[in-house]
Amino acid sequence: MNFISKIKNFKLLFLLILIIGGFVIFNFNKKEIISSETSNFRITIVPAPQCFDGQDNDSDGLIDFPNDPGCASYTDDSESDFTPPPSGGGGGGGGGTRPPETGVSFSGRAYPLSRVTILKDGVVVVETIAGQDARFRANIGDLNPGSYNFTVRATDENGVTGNPFSFPVFISQGSTTDVTGIFLAPTIDVDKAEVRKGDDIAIFGQTVPESDVTIEVNSENQFFVNTQSDGDGIYLYNFNSAPLEEGSHSARSKTNLNTGEASNFGKLVGFSVGDQNIPKVPGNDSCRADLNQDGKVNLVDFSIAAFWYNKPLSGEITITESNCLNADGKINLVDFSIIAFNWTG
Amino acid sequence: MKYLSYIFIFFIFGAQISFAGSLDIKISDKNEVAKVGDEILITINLDTGEDFYNAVQGRITLDNIFEIKRIITGGSIVSAWIENPSDTKNNSVDFSGIIAGGFKGEEKLFQIIVSPKYEGSGNIVLSEVSIFLNDGNGTEERKPETLTSVRAVNLSPGETNKVINLVDKISPENFEVTLIKDKNIEDGKYILIFEANDKGSGIRSYEIVEGKKKFTAIKSPYVLENQRLNERIYVTAIDHNENTRTVQVEIPGKICVGTKCFDRKIIISILGIIFIASFILWRRQSEELRKISKTSS
Numbered sequence: 001m002n003f004i005s006k007i008k009n010f011k012l013l014f015l016l017i018l019i020i021g022g023f024v025i026f027n028f029n030k031k032e033i034i035s036s037e038t039s040n041f042r043i044t045i046v047p048a049p050q051c052f053d054g055q056d057n058d059s060d061g062l063i064d065f066p067n068d069p070g071c072a073s074y075t076d077d078s079e080s081d082f083t084p085p086p087s088g089g090g091g092g093g094g095g096g097t098r099p100p101e102t103g104v105s106f107s108g109r110a111y112p113l114s115r116v117t118i119l120k121d122g123v124v125v126v127e128t129i130a131g132q133d134a135r136f137r138a139n140i141g142d143l144n145p146g147s148y149n150f151t152v153r154a155t156d157e158n159g160v161t162g163n164p165f166s167f168p169v170f171i172s173q174g175s176t177t178d179v180t181g182i183f184l185a186p187t188i189d190v191d192k193a194e195v196r197k198g199d200d201i202a203i204f205g206q207t208v209p210e211s212d213v214t215i216e217v218n219s220e221n222q223f224f225v226n227t228q229s230d231g232d233g234i235y236l237y238n239f240n241s242a243p244l245e246e247g248s249h250s251a252r253s254k255t256n257l258n259t260g261e262a263s264n265f266g267k268l269v270g271f272s273v274g275d276q277n278i279p280k281v282p283g284n285d286s287c288r289a290d291l292n293q294d295g296k297v298n299l300v301d302f303s304i305a306a307f308w309y310n311k312p313l314s315g316e317i318t319i320t321e322s323n324c325l326n327a328d329g330k331i332n333l334v335d336f337s338i339i340a341f342n343w344t345g
Numbered sequence: 346m347k348y349l350s351y352i353f354i355f356f357i358f359g360a361q362i363s364f365a366g367s368l369d370i371k372i373s374d375k376n377e378v379a380k381v382g383d384e385i386l387i388t389i390n391l392d393t394g395e396d397f398y399n400a401v402q403g404r405i406t407l408d409n410i411f412e413i414k415r416i417i418t419g420g421s422i423v424s425a426w427i428e429n430p431s432d433t434k435n436n437s438v439d440f441s442g443i444i445a446g447g448f449k450g451e452e453k454l455f456q457i458i459v460s461p462k463y464e465g466s467g468n469i470v471l472s473e474v475s476i477f478l479n480d481g482n483g484t485e486e487r488k489p490e491t492l493t494s495v496r497a498v499n500l501s502p503g504e505t506n507k508v509i510n511l512v513d514k515i516s517p518e519n520f521e522v523t524l525i526k527d528k529n530i531e532d533g534k535y536i537l538i539f540e541a542n543d544k545g546s547g548i549r550s551y552e553i554v555e556g557k558k559k560f561t562a563i564k565s566p567y568v569l570e571n572q573r574l575n576e577r578i579y580v581t582a583i584d585h586n587e588n589t590r591t592v593q594v595e596i597p598g599k600i601c602v603g604t605k606c607f608d609r610k611i612i613i614s615i616l617g618i619i620f621i622a623s624f625i626l627w628r629r630q631s632e633e634l635r636k637i638s639k640t641s642s
Contacts, residue, residue, distance in 0.1 A: 122444075123542075299540055308529075317529045337443070342481070
């Protein structure tokens with residue numbers, strides 16, 4: 001009896017090990033996902049006035065101004081039958097002759113004087129310049145009702161683009177949507193492609209001025225170091241490579257403000273530790289997903305890839321695929337995913 | 346055998362922990378028995394969980410009991426289709442597309458309106474599904490096949506069929522048509538690249554008019570018939586409710602007059618020659634006038 005219960009216990013233990021093993025293995029294999037949620041990101045929707053919302057609010061079979069007699073104008077917020085103001089009042093009225101604009105406004109923090117680009121469903125729709133305090137604001141009007149996937153990204157003064165921030169928004173007719181608290185993660189770069197073990201590697205980028213920046217250096221053990229950005233939002237940290245083992249490493253950074261707001265970690269920048277110092281050549285990785293090498297990743301690159309989708313590659317595209325995509329000698333959904341990740345619009 | 350089942354549990358459990366994103370099928374009036382001839386709306390949704398995804402592919406196979414009435418891509422989260430489900434000609438709907446910049450949340454990919462042709466039960470199978478993480482490496486997550494059943498009975502006397510009315514009076518959004526010539530595509534010929542968006546019924550087709558030729562149905566990428574680029578080009582996007590949006594293609598270095606387009610350099614040269622000639626003529630005329638006035642005085 002005791003022996004049988006031991007066997008049962010063994011089975012349970014075996015099952016437990018398998019489940020824990022499954023959890024550990026699958027989660028170790030899981031890749032780093034770009035998350036772009038910021039600490040006080042908020043979407044506020046001001047609904048359309050009843051007389052311009054496309055709905056029969058008073059169930060009289062008539063919808064909106066000027067079809068519903070209960071509506072005095074497009075901006076009237078009641079479709080119920082119009083009651084004239086008591087006599088003696090007079091005046092007032094006017095306005096609402098034009099339908100309210102369906103639009104979205106975006107505000108948040110990028111990098112001082114950086115170029116902020118907003119994409120609507122992958123197409124560039126607005127570009128603006130952030131202020132010296134890194135704050136930006138932009139509006140998009142005249143939108144059709146429906147679901148949109150917006151992406152906000154910024155390019156710093158060195159031409160380095162930070163992690164884009166994407167979010168879906170449903171826009172209803174006549175509503176105004178306010179997207180606030182966008183906090184773009186810092187840009188990041190390094191001065192060396194390879195650093196001699198024991199030497200310093202400069203990790204730098206741009207973020208909100210006078211803010212705390214946390215830099216994470218990935219190796220067998222993770223290292224976290226802190227620095228501060230200056231009045232122009234520039235931060236720099238000379239990281240000593242002595243504790244890093246030889247081989248490939250990466251670093252990324254995030255910003256923390258005194259107000260408690262924080263960005264997420266930004267893009268990873270790679271470097272290696274070896275026996276010599278090799279400076280990083282700017283623009284060496286610019287071909288990534290840019291199949292026609294025009295400096296943009298957009299519908300043109302998508303179309304080139306789509307032309308060769310699941311076809312045997314020949315001619316120039318063989319070299320292009322090898323240099324700019326995953327170099328597996330074919331174009332499939334993996335390559336399209338790389339294009340979508342690097343999309344600039 | 347039991348150990349095998351443990352190993353199976355190990356994989357299922359591990360997979361469920363790791364892979365948060367999923368594709369699923371939602372059916373209108375799921376709890377009701379459909380009537381033969383009713384229109385049923387099937388929505389294919391992407392639910393990403395806590396991760397960002399940027400590409401998706403799969404296949405929907407419908408039993409023969411169903412007739413596909415319409416496929417709606419309007420309002421889809423997909424930015425550009427590689428295999429557009431609207432192109433389906435039979436009961437097997439292949440789809441693949443990308444979401445530029447990645448997406449996190451729950452949103453529809455597309456919808457299918459089907460109608461049962463006869464009484465019975467039919468399956469809708471979602472298979473060969475892969476979704477790709479927005480991690481820059483194209484990390485693929487394969488999803489298991491899912492099956493949804495719909496039962497249909499004949500209409501009772503006096504009953505009428507359910508019809509799905511999609512009101513869409515809004516034209517497709519303004520879109521850009523890019524004229525390019527690239528060695529990697531169509532042997533370096535001039536091609537047009539375009540993708541319009543329609544939040545209502547979705548884009549049904551595109552048409553082109555080159556110069557005085559008639560409107561012709563096209564798809565992106567489109568190799569221009571006239572490689573000399575000396576004719577004005579218009580592309581029209583048409584949605585499923587016949588709303589249209591037409592854009593003129595900008596031809597770099599050309600000036601268009603009427604239906605014809607001319608090289609800007611040639612136009613400028615001709616205008617320059619005309620200007621110089623008229624200047625010379627004016628100078629000659631004024632000199633002659635001066636001579637006449639001198640001789641007369």
